[in-house]
Amino acid sequence: MEFNYKAKDLQGVDHAGSVQAPDTHSAATVIRKKGLIVVSLSTKNPPANMLLERFLNRVSFSELVIITRQLATMVSSGLVLSEAIDILEEQQTNKILKRALVEISQNIKGGLTLAQALSKYPNIFPHLYVNLVKAGEASGKLDSVLLQMADGLEKEREFKAKIRGALIYPIVVVTMMIAVIIIMMVFVIPKLVTLYTQSTIQLPLPTRILIAVSNLFVNFWWLGLIVLVGSFVGINRWKRTPEGNLFFGKLILKTPIVGKLAANITLTNFNRTFGLLTSAGIPLLTSISIVSDLTNNPVFKNALKDAYNGVEKGLPFSTLLTANVFPKIVSQMIRVGEETGKVDEIFLKLADYFESESDHMIKNLTVAIEPIILIILGIGVAFLVLSIILPIYKLTTSF
Numbered sequence: 001m002e003f004n005y006k007a008k009d010l011q012g013v014d015h016a017g018s019v020q021a022p023d024t025h026s027a028a029t030v031i032r033k034k035g036l037i038v039v040s041l042s043t044k045n046p047p048a049n050m051l052l053e054r055f056l057n058r059v060s061f062s063e064l065v066i067i068t069r070q071l072a073t074m075v076s077s078g079l080v081l082s083e084a085i086d087i088l089e090e091q092q093t094n095k096i097l098k099r100a101l102v103e104i105s106q107n108i109k110g111g112l113t114l115a116q117a118l119s120k121y122p123n124i125f126p127h128l129y130v131n132l133v134k135a136g137e138a139s140g141k142l143d144s145v146l147l148q149m150a151d152g153l154e155k156e157r158e159f160k161a162k163i164r165g166a167l168i169y170p171i172v173v174v175t176m177m178i179a180v181i182i183i184m185m186v187f188v189i190p191k192l193v194t195l196y197t198q199s200t201i202q203l204p205l206p207t208r209i210l211i212a213v214s215n216l217f218v219n220f221w222w223l224g225l226i227v228l229v230g231s232f233v234g235i236n237r238w239k240r241t242p243e244g245n246l247f248f249g250k251l252i253l254k255t256p257i258v259g260k261l262a263a264n265i266t267l268t269n270f271n272r273t274f275g276l277l278t279s280a281g282i283p284l285l286t287s288i289s290i291v292s293d294l295t296n297n298p299v300f301k302n303a304l305k306d307a308y309n310g311v312e313k314g315l316p317f318s319t320l321l322t323a324n325v326f327p328k329i330v331s332q333m334i335r336v337g338e339e340t341g342k343v344d345e346i347f348l349k350l351a352d353y354f355e356s357e358s359d360h361m362i363k364n365l366t367v368a369i370e371p372i373i374l375i376i377l378g379i380g381v382a383f384l385v386l387s388i389i390l391p392i393y394k395l396t397t398s399f
Helices: 024-033 048-056 061-076 081-091 095-109 114-118 127-139 142-197 205-219 221-240 242-254 258-279 284-294 298-312 328-340 343-398
Strands: 002-008 014-020 037-044
Touching: 002 024, 014 024, 024 037, 024 095, 037 095, 061 081, 061 095, 061 142, 081 095, 095 114, 114 127, 127 142, 127 258, 127 284, 142 205, 142 258, 142 343, 205 221, 205 343, 221 242, 242 258, 242 298, 258 284, 258 343, 284 298, 328 343
Parallel strands: none
Antiparallel strands: 002 014, 002 037
């Protein structure tokens, strides 16, 4: 493979070029043998197998949490940063992460800061992560910032796991329901139709409905597929527009039960991120900008943009969080934090509060979904049984 590199010599003069090598480590070795210190190293026109490897060996959120905790522990123990990253690299089994850590270590040894080295890998280290590391380096408190990040990431991982766990049951049941319906309509019902059409009895209404639906599945499946794909593509494109994105954002928040849960999840992430940023010493305007970029729901995103403009004019942040978007407790608590100088602590307490609220809602949602699914299953099974048995009963009684 061919690698592009940027390097410095012992006099600090910049050099750039390309080398041929089987992997990143070998390429770095070749460059060092030339008496150069590697600043950056990247693959030129990566081959298809490398692209496949990147897809199969993506760095998971759990892996990011683990290396953050390990790095925080080693740095707080007094280990040199480059040595700590070298130790992390030796322990990795994920090839993408291992290669990134090798290059990060080389970049740090070449004179870059940790934040600058991490910023070269946005697919692994998010914008928030890099900004927190940058703030930690600027304040000389990288060890404490890394420990706070590790705690925050672990809480976020646990929170996401709870949400996924609550959604597994309904998703599995609904998927099985759809699979059973398709099998019945495509394979079972057509065979029964052949039996029924040979008789002269008047078929009951449920049976006629079932046969009509089955005919649609068998004879016009392509039309349903076109409508389904067309709807998906059309909705997706509209969602990418500002108007469509805002419409779906409002729709989610107005949906019963789900809307409240989505708002609480957003508020949990919002407050936890603000807490990490403010405790790291990042200015409020920068924090608002970062949180706005990380917020997915356009309703909250627009409210944060308006708040940014207000803070820029000198207004208190707590007075800019509109009541129709943010609960009153958020603005009230932040105002207390502004008055006492403990805004970071307030944000983290609010994150814990909304996480607790979300936990209760997830449990209630799971409890509420189970009987609803059972009722739908019961109605569906009863309809199928009636549709199939009624004609058979008529046939047997007609003789």
